[in-house]
Amino acid sequence: MRSIAIGKTFAASALALAVSFGAHAVTDQDLLNDHQSIDSVVTYGMGYQGQRYSPMKTLNTKNVKYLQPAWAFSFGGEKQRGQESQPLIKDGVMYVTGSYSRMWAVDARTGQELWQYDARLPDGIMPCCDVINRGAAIYGDKVYFGTLDAKLVALNKDTGKVVWIKKVADYQEGYAITAAPIVVNGKLITGVSGGEFGIVGKVEAYDANTGDLVWTRPTVEGHMGYVYKDGKKIENGISGGEAGKTWPGDMWKTGGAATWLGGTYDPETDTLFFGTGNPAPWNSHLRPGDNLYSASRVAIDPNDGSIKWHFQTTPNDGWDYDGVNELISFDLKEKGKTIKAAATADRNGFFYVLNREDGSFIRGFPFVDTISWATGLDPKTGRPILKEGGRPGNPADLDGEKGETVVAFPAFLGGKNWMPMAYSPDTELFYVPSNEWSMDIWNEPVSYKKGAAYLGAGFTIKPANDDFIGVLRAMDPKTGKEVWRQNNPAPLWGGVMTTAGGLVFTGTPEGFLKAFDAKTGKELWKFNTGSGVVGTPVTWEMDGEQFVSVASGWGGAVPLWGGEVARVVKDFNQGGMVWTFKLPKDRVAAK
Amino acid sequence: MKAAFRVLLVVFAMLAAVAHGQQPRLLIPDRTLDIIQDSGFLNVGMYKDFPPYSYEENGEVKGVDADLGRQIAEALGVEFRPYWIIPDENLGDDLRNHIWKGHYLSKTRVADIMMRVPYDSVFKYMRDSTGEMINEQVVFVAPYQQERWQIVFDADKLDEINTVAKFQYHPIGVEIDTLPATYMTSSFGGRMRDQVHHYMSVAKAFEAMASGEVSAVMGMRAELEHCLKSYPDRPFKKASNGFPGISKPVWDVGIAIRHTHRALGYAVEGAVDRMIRNGEVAQLYQRHGLSFSRPGYYDAILGPEEAE
Numbered sequence: 001m002r003s004i005a006i007g008k009t010f011a012a013s014a015l016a017l018a019v020s021f022g023a024h025a026v027t028d029q030d031l032l033n034d035h036q037s038i039d040s041v042v043t044y045g046m047g048y049q050g051q052r053y054s055p056m057k058t059l060n061t062k063n064v065k066y067l068q069p070a071w072a073f074s075f076g077g078e079k080q081r082g083q084e085s086q087p088l089i090k091d092g093v094m095y096v097t098g099s100y101s102r103m104w105a106v107d108a109r110t111g112q113e114l115w116q117y118d119a120r121l122p123d124g125i126m127p128c129c130d131v132i133n134r135g136a137a138i139y140g141d142k143v144y145f146g147t148l149d150a151k152l153v154a155l156n157k158d159t160g161k162v163v164w165i166k167k168v169a170d171y172q173e174g175y176a177i178t179a180a181p182i183v184v185n186g187k188l189i190t191g192v193s194g195g196e197f198g199i200v201g202k203v204e205a206y207d208a209n210t211g212d213l214v215w216t217r218p219t220v221e222g223h224m225g226y227v228y229k230d231g232k233k234i235e236n237g238i239s240g241g242e243a244g245k246t247w248p249g250d251m252w253k254t255g256g257a258a259t260w261l262g263g264t265y266d267p268e269t270d271t272l273f274f275g276t277g278n279p280a281p282w283n284s285h286l287r288p289g290d291n292l293y294s295a296s297r298v299a300i301d302p303n304d305g306s307i308k309w310h311f312q313t314t315p316n317d318g319w320d321y322d323g324v325n326e327l328i329s330f331d332l333k334e335k336g337k338t339i340k341a342a343a344t345a346d347r348n349g350f351f352y353v354l355n356r357e358d359g360s361f362i363r364g365f366p367f368v369d370t371i372s373w374a375t376g377l378d379p380k381t382g383r384p385i386l387k388e389g390g391r392p393g394n395p396a397d398l399d400g401e402k403g404e405t406v407v408a409f410p411a412f413l414g415g416k417n418w419m420p421m422a423y424s425p426d427t428e429l430f431y432v433p434s435n436e437w438s439m440d441i442w443n444e445p446v447s448y449k450k451g452a453a454y455l456g457a458g459f460t461i462k463p464a465n466d467d468f469i470g471v472l473r474a475m476d477p478k479t480g481k482e483v484w485r486q487n488n489p490a491p492l493w494g495g496v497m498t499t500a501g502g503l504v505f506t507g508t509p510e511g512f513l514k515a516f517d518a519k520t521g522k523e524l525w526k527f528n529t530g531s532g533v534v535g536t537p538v539t540w541e542m543d544g545e546q547f548v549s550v551a552s553g554w555g556g557a558v559p560l561w562g563g564e565v566a567r568v569v570k571d572f573n574q575g576g577m578v579w580t581f582k583l584p585k586d587r588v589a590a591k
Numbered sequence: 592m593k594a595a596f597r598v599l600l601v602v603f604a605m606l607a608a609v610a611h612g613q614q615p616r617l618l619i620p621d622r623t624l625d626i627i628q629d630s631g632f633l634n635v636g637m638y639k640d641f642p643p644y645s646y647e648e649n650g651e652v653k654g655v656d657a658d659l660g661r662q663i664a665e666a667l668g669v670e671f672r673p674y675w676i677i678p679d680e681n682l683g684d685d686l687r688n689h690i691w692k693g694h695y696l697s698k699t700r701v702a703d704i705m706m707r708v709p710y711d712s713v714f715k716y717m718r719d720s721t722g723e724m725i726n727e728q729v730v731f732v733a734p735y736q737q738e739r740w741q742i743v744f745d746a747d748k749l750d751e752i753n754t755v756a757k758f759q760y761h762p763i764g765v766e767i768d769t770l771p772a773t774y775m776t777s778s779f780g781g782r783m784r785d786q787v788h789h790y791m792s793v794a795k796a797f798e799a800m801a802s803g804e805v806s807a808v809m810g811m812r813a814e815l816e817h818c819l820k821s822y823p824d825r826p827f828k829k830a831s832n833g834f835p836g837i838s839k840p841v842w843d844v845g846i847a848i849r850h851t852h853r854a855l856g857y858a859v860e861g862a863v864d865r866m867i868r869n870g871e872v873a874q875l876y877q878r879h880g881l882s883f884s885r886p887g888y889y890d891a892i893l894g895p896e897e898a899e
Contacts, residue, residue, distance in 0.1 A: 198767040248776075448681065452811055
């Protein structure tokens with residue numbers, strides 16, 4: 001806890017008391033109903049399935065022009081940088097995380113702070129891609145989030161006091177946590193982030209109440225999974241059956257496949273869906289084989305961590321198409337049938353529709369304008385059909401100064417990066433925040449690492465067009481058609497939300513939170529928050545009024561790797577705020 | 592995010608911050624030569640836990656880079672202060688974090704000089720795709736050693752190593768995410784790949800050689816020589832094979848300073864140049880039980896170095 005003056009402590013605790021008067025424990029039922037509830041947002045994804053769809057119609061295409069600021073809250077201090085968080089709302093309190101592993105509870109009516117928690121980060125953490133955090137989980141009387149030093153923190157949701165802290169992985173070995181954890185049936189489940197230091201991705205479940213480890217599931221072939229019962233560690237099967245099937249030599253031991261973006265959950269099939277990152281080392285020529293389960297979606301049994309099925313989007317990834325993107329469950333209605341489907345928009349530029357019961361491929365199609373590395377997907381299996389010359393070169397082929405340059409669309413930052421898309425059961429469309437850019441990539445022998453000669457990849461990211469990089473797209477999962485698009489000058493880096501009021505919300509690095517017509521894509525409303533929006537909006541109802549909130553604060557990976565993209569974003573200022581808007585009661589009926 | 596390409600050469604953060612006109616807010620102390628001498632100390636940037644170059648043992652700062660840092664500080668008439676660097680994913684990151692901008696988690700902390708920075712004119716003058724110099728915020732001075740790759744093998748397992756082809760048949764240890772790892776897993780059509788064992792450090796690879804898991808270790812010569820000292824009773828030997836096709840078999844190592852501190856650079860360069868010419872640097876390596884190769888930079892000035 002941040003130390004605060006005594007007077008303020010009294011005021012804050014009185015306020016906390018007043019708020020907690022109406023506060024209740026968050027139940028499994030609350031989490032299961034989150035996609036239908038309107039008075040709260042208790043899951044990352046506005047529902048376990050991650051559709052980010054609100055059934056609320058109060059705010060709609062007709063009256064969104066009257067949406068107005070209700071309050072704003074500053075994260076304070078000198079710690080700004082990227083704010084990629086999605087707020088949670090429960091009993092009139094907002095729980096929001098911020099950069100540098102911080103969390104706040106804020107009175108959702110007034111924006112007044114109830115408490116703040118600052119993780120005490122050790123010296124010497126080396127987070128790869130900005131010091132961001134994507135959000136919290138809430139269950140019982142606790143809120144949870146992961147920290148840059150790879151710990152899970154459980155706080156009393158009413159007081160902000162620490163209940164327990166568990167180390168998930170060793171930050172000194174290159175691990176971190178930035179994604180929101182997820183609570184399923186009393187288990188707090190998390191993935192891990194990691195750099196290129198030979199980490200192995202994993203998904204782990206902890207007892208949400210005590211913080212005890214319940215199961216662990218490595219996401220690289222050859223590593224044993226475990227369940228923990230009565231203090232005993234029991235083997236629960238090797239991921240992928242055995243080592244060495246899709247990896248050469250001992251490379252599976254340090255294979256990567258970090259689960260850095262967390263997961264979604266489908267209650268209907270009782271399955272967790274986690275994406276996995278790129279394999280290590282970066283150059284694919286060093287590790288011929290599919291390198292499972294890197295760049296995959298992995299379906300996991302939440303009870304013991306067993307893998308039910310997997311779907312790999314980029315076998316033997318050589319472009320850093322770090323396939324972590326969220327898999328969103330939805331009902332696909334076609335030919336008179338309803339299929340339990342799920343969809344994901346991959347870094348590699350393809351959109352995949354899968355059967356979520358068994359992982360089988362239904363269809364896939366590009367969601368970006370240009371894909372250079374593959375000519376398409378095998379219609380039966382969904383495996384990419386590689387284009388000759390599309391793969392970055394073999395370091396063994398170097399002769400002379402610099403390897404051959406390969407141009408790849410999309411760039412490694414992806415057709416879509418971490419930012420979650422949304423699905424509307426009304427329009428039956430996915431709203432995908434995407435980017436149009438390419439990279440030049442080559443083997444670069446003039447590189448050094450820790451005092452030693454090294455062979456790196458030289459690369460440059462380039463916008464694919466002169467006047468825009470970001471594209472918010474409405475994609476039809478039945479036809480693969482782009483129904484509408486809205487171009488944006490800067491790359492889109494924030495999440496999307498859609499509502500029964502026919503609206504789609506997302507933010508831009510230019511600072512705007514924007515609302516679009518879900519059917520036509522027409523821009524209906526915008527508000528500049530003062531810094532780039534790379535967070536994910538939420539909406540809820542309170543005292544009969546509909547509210548919308550989003551975190552504002554430019555940062556994340558784009559300014560770290562801009563390349564020629566830097567020209568577009570160099571003047572964006574940092575920030576650290578939550579902005580909350582509402583539609584005043586008297587405007588609801590306005591026509 | 593696990594962007595593999597972070598491991599890379601070029602630092603686009605530099606691009607974002609510098610090449611495109613957004614000057615970093617200067618939060619770091621501006622310690623010029625005068626200020627350093629007035630303050631009475633020199634912050635010598637060295638990689639942490641990196642024997643035999645720079646490390647701490649029982650509270651004592653050790654290593655050839657530390658000792659050379661001490662001699663430089665002495666030459667400037669100030670106290671030596673170690674400044675520990677945790678390596679980031681490439682040299683560009685380290686230079687940004689510790690020489691010219693500061694790390695974003697510790698914005699006011701930078702070193703006055705940084706040791707063990709390659710002295711490579713190609714690297715120095717590299718330009719990005721927009722034509723801007725990538726390393727313009729840094730000046731590279733005072734080359735003080737030439738480092739190289741080498742193999743140490745277990746003579747109980749292997750008679751000799753004439754070519755790396757041997758490692759199609761015998762296991763070899765390398766440090767993960769290094770040039771030896773890339774070289775051994777990609778060269779000759781990947782024929783040595785299945786025999787390559789990856790470890791978190793050269794020292795760990797040596798432990799594996801001691802336990803019989805691998806028959807050889809590839810790494811930097813000084814690291815290997817340092818590890819050898821821990822196994823005096825084992826028949827571990829340095830091999831003299833070459834590394835055909837490796838992108839860089841040898842490289843010069845020097846010192847980096849901020850580009851606005853050129854006077855400091857001249858002073859450091861003068862001190863180091865004197866110690867190279869009068870043999871003090873060679874003696875320093877000798878004291879540490881390490882081979883010393885003069886930087887290739889001096890070949891044009893002093894003529895070719897005599898063979899070891």
